[in-house]
Amino acid sequence: MAGLDEGAPLFAQIAERLAAEIADGGLAEGERVPSTNELAAYHRINPATAAKGINLLAAGGLVEKRRGVGMFVAAGARRRLLEQRRAEFTERYVQPLVAEARRLGIDINELVGIVRNSSDIKVNDVEGDITV
Amino acid sequence: MTHAISVAGLSRSYRGHLALDRVGFEVATGSVTGLLGRNGAGKTTLLRILAGQEFPSAGQVLVCGASPAESDRVLSRMAFIREDQEYPDIKVSHAIRAASWCYPDWNAELAQRLLADFSLPPDRAVKKLSRGMRSALGIVIGLAARAEVTLFDEPYAGLDAPARQLFYDRLLAEYAEHPRTILLSTHLIDEAAGLLERVVVLDRGRVVLDAAADDLRGGAATVSGPVLAVDDFIAGRSVWERRETGSQASAVIVGPLGDAERARARSLRLALAPLSLQQLVIHAAARPAENTLEQIGA
Amino acid sequence: MRPLVNVARLHAIRPLMYLGLPWAITAFSLAVNLVIFGAGPVSNTHRYTGAASITFIFFLFMGVSSVGRTLPFGMALGVSRRSYYLGTALLAVTLAALDGLALTILQAIERGSGGWGIALHFFRVPYILDGPWYLTWLTSFVGLALLFGYGMWLGLVHRRWGQPGSLIFLAAQVTVAVAFVLLTTWAHAWPEAGHFLTTLPAAGLTGLLAVLTAALFTGGYATIRRVTI
Numbered sequence: 001m002a003g004l005d006e007g008a009p010l011f012a013q014i015a016e017r018l019a020a021e022i023a024d025g026g027l028a029e030g031e032r033v034p035s036t037n038e039l040a041a042y043h044r045i046n047p048a049t050a051a052k053g054i055n056l057l058a059a060g061g062l063v064e065k066r067r068g069v070g071m072f073v074a075a076g077a078r079r080r081l082l083e084q085r086r087a088e089f090t091e092r093y094v095q096p097l098v099a100e101a102r103r104l105g106i107d108i109n110e111l112v113g114i115v116r117n118s119s120d121i122k123v124n125d126v127e128g129d130i131t132v
Numbered sequence: 133m134t135h136a137i138s139v140a141g142l143s144r145s146y147r148g149h150l151a152l153d154r155v156g157f158e159v160a161t162g163s164v165t166g167l168l169g170r171n172g173a174g175k176t177t178l179l180r181i182l183a184g185q186e187f188p189s190a191g192q193v194l195v196c197g198a199s200p201a202e203s204d205r206v207l208s209r210m211a212f213i214r215e216d217q218e219y220p221d222i223k224v225s226h227a228i229r230a231a232s233w234c235y236p237d238w239n240a241e242l243a244q245r246l247l248a249d250f251s252l253p254p255d256r257a258v259k260k261l262s263r264g265m266r267s268a269l270g271i272v273i274g275l276a277a278r279a280e281v282t283l284f285d286e287p288y289a290g291l292d293a294p295a296r297q298l299f300y301d302r303l304l305a306e307y308a309e310h311p312r313t314i315l316l317s318t319h320l321i322d323e324a325a326g327l328l329e330r331v332v333v334l335d336r337g338r339v340v341l342d343a344a345a346d347d348l349r350g351g352a353a354t355v356s357g358p359v360l361a362v363d364d365f366i367a368g369r370s371v372w373e374r375r376e377t378g379s380q381a382s383a384v385i386v387g388p389l390g391d392a393e394r395a396r397a398r399s400l401r402l403a404l405a406p407l408s409l410q411q412l413v414i415h416a417a418a419r420p421a422e423n424t425l426e427q428i429g430a
Numbered sequence: 431m432r433p434l435v436n437v438a439r440l441h442a443i444r445p446l447m448y449l450g451l452p453w454a455i456t457a458f459s460l461a462v463n464l465v466i467f468g469a470g471p472v473s474n475t476h477r478y479t480g481a482a483s484i485t486f487i488f489f490l491f492m493g494v495s496s497v498g499r500t501l502p503f504g505m506a507l508g509v510s511r512r513s514y515y516l517g518t519a520l521l522a523v524t525l526a527a528l529d530g531l532a533l534t535i536l537q538a539i540e541r542g543s544g545g546w547g548i549a550l551h552f553f554r555v556p557y558i559l560d561g562p563w564y565l566t567w568l569t570s571f572v573g574l575a576l577l578f579g580y581g582m583w584l585g586l587v588h589r590r591w592g593q594p595g596s597l598i599f600l601a602a603q604v605t606v607a608v609a610f611v612l613l614t615t616w617a618h619a620w621p622e623a624g625h626f627l628t629t630l631p632a633a634g635l636t637g638l639l640a641v642l643t644a645a646l647f648t649g650g651y652a653t654i655r656r657v658t659i
Contacts, residue, residue: 007406009346037308045326047308186658207508218502234507
């Protein structure tokens with residue numbers, strides 16, 4: 001199973017990976033999403049599992065079906081995913097960071113300084129692009 | 133018909149030995165199910181009964197809605213590939229030809245392609261084939277038959293890892309293009325894990341687990357690190373196994389782990405690794421009396 | 431119908447082996463006979479070698495091997511036991527008719543050529559294969575079918591119950607024969623039995639053999655019903 005692990009249901013992982021691809025710009029809006037069989041063959045998993053993953057995305061409005069042609073990335077999907085990520089950002093990344101810093105005895109000012117120094121990351125607010 | 137295979141109360145006993153004990157499960161039409169368990173668990177006996185080659189001592193077996201034994205109608209819709217198949221004194225090409233007569237949906241072109249894929253010489257006598265090549269022949273027949281219900285009993289005996297992967301890939305491709313009901317018995321679970329939608333686990337003739345593979349994934353994990361931290365983390369949880377050496381310990385804990393718990397594990401410097409399907413099955417088989425699904429929280 | 435045809439085809443996958451071998455052996459044996467007897471001084475004594483029995487013995491072996499490894503192979507390909515048995519039995523009966531006809535024709539040629547020119551009776555067996563051509567054909571047919579059916583039953587007994595089963599099977603037949611002898615002796619019925627046998631025409635014997643053949647095929651069918659592979 002290319003890139004999938006045993007830690008969570010496969011269909012959920014499929015959905016997550018596709019969502020990540022959309023969020024990162026790898027799959028543009030209006031672009032065709034790999035078919036069930038293509039995903040199944042690539043990841044070496046059951047097509048039903050792949051279909052379940054795609055259906056999960058469809059249920060979330062991130063992809064839509066065009067009859068006879070396939071599944072395509074829905075309009076606004078990327079924006080919605082990035083909004084979701086922003087909402088999770090604090091809980092997922094910042095809180096553990098702060099907790100770990102506290103455990104190591106790094107105070108908040110030192111922490112801010114570390115963050116500033118250690119990154120060449122510029123966040124472009126308008127577009128939501130992340131360039132390194 | 134929603135269930136291609138339906139087994140209820142199936143028992144099979146031989147002189148003094150109960151090979152199958154009130155086995156019951158169903159296989160949905162068009163799905164891929166793994167029949168798992170240790171050697172001697174009863175997988176082969178079960179499959180032989182499904183294929184009409186062996187008779188039940190008690191219970192009911194239905195394939196495509198009817199009893200398979202002695203039913204030409206049901207048997208023609210079924211392919212059963214077993215690892216110890218007996219062949220008469222014929223060549224590979226003869227075996228392929230014979231199969232083409234007996235399976236209504238046989239695809240000759242696919243058979244030729246698969247023979248080439250597995251490098252099987254058509255003019256070689258079957259009895260002169262190596263174990264791996266005999267298995268490959270069985271696989272070729274099993275796939276080219278395109279039977280509605282296809283049963284595989286550890287069909288990869290003697291095949292090396294690349295050849296096994298070739299089998300899984302061809303099986304997947306065939307299944308994707310021409311869906312059918314597949315029941316695959318194997319003890320190399322992790323290799324086929326991605327293909328299986330459901331797993332039925334046998335242990336000493338009994339069904340100990342019958343669940344969707346995705347329901348099991350992530351259901352248990354190994355946590356390892358410093359002894360004290362491990363014991364702190366696993367306190368109050370269902371534990372399947374605990375080992376320690378010196379100041380390190382590792383334990384297998386059951387039940388889903390949320391993000392907060394994962395973060396806590398990280399903060400305690402503990403490593404978390406999910407149990408593979410194979411490991412889950414082994415643990416479930418070792419605890420037939422417990423309700424594994426419940427513990428996993430599926 | 432389809433499964434029955436498939437079974438026949440299954441057996442005939444290697445036709446030379448199955449159909450041609452007995453005749454190859456018979457031809458070879460005939461050649462040997464001709465050489466041996468033809469080489470000696472010309473004589474008018476009729477020599478009966480009856481080596482047509484080769485074909486008969488062969489049918490026994492064919493019966494046994496027809497339920498050898500082809501049976502599990504056929505069943506693996508989805509042929510039911512019933513279809514396998516019927517298909518094989520039909521093939522057996524067809525072969526018995528054809529080979530019986532061949533024996534009849536060869537016997538006619540032999541008779542017409544004066545025993546191949548050397549008064550050799552290879553295909554003619556006194557009493558049994560000695561009458562009009564249609565009786566020769568019928569008797570050969572029944573005899574060949576009988577031996578095939580017996581071989582099949584024996585093979586099936588072996589598959590189902592292994593070596594101990596086969597031994598018991600054979601022992602049972604011996605027991606039946608011995609019981610018959612004992613019964614006849616006890617009832618002082620030997621004179622009647624002897625009279626019956628000596629006045630029985632060849633056609634009557636053929637009729638008895640036909641009944642026995644039917645019994646053998648029935649026994650084989652009963653045995654295959656619960657065979658497992």
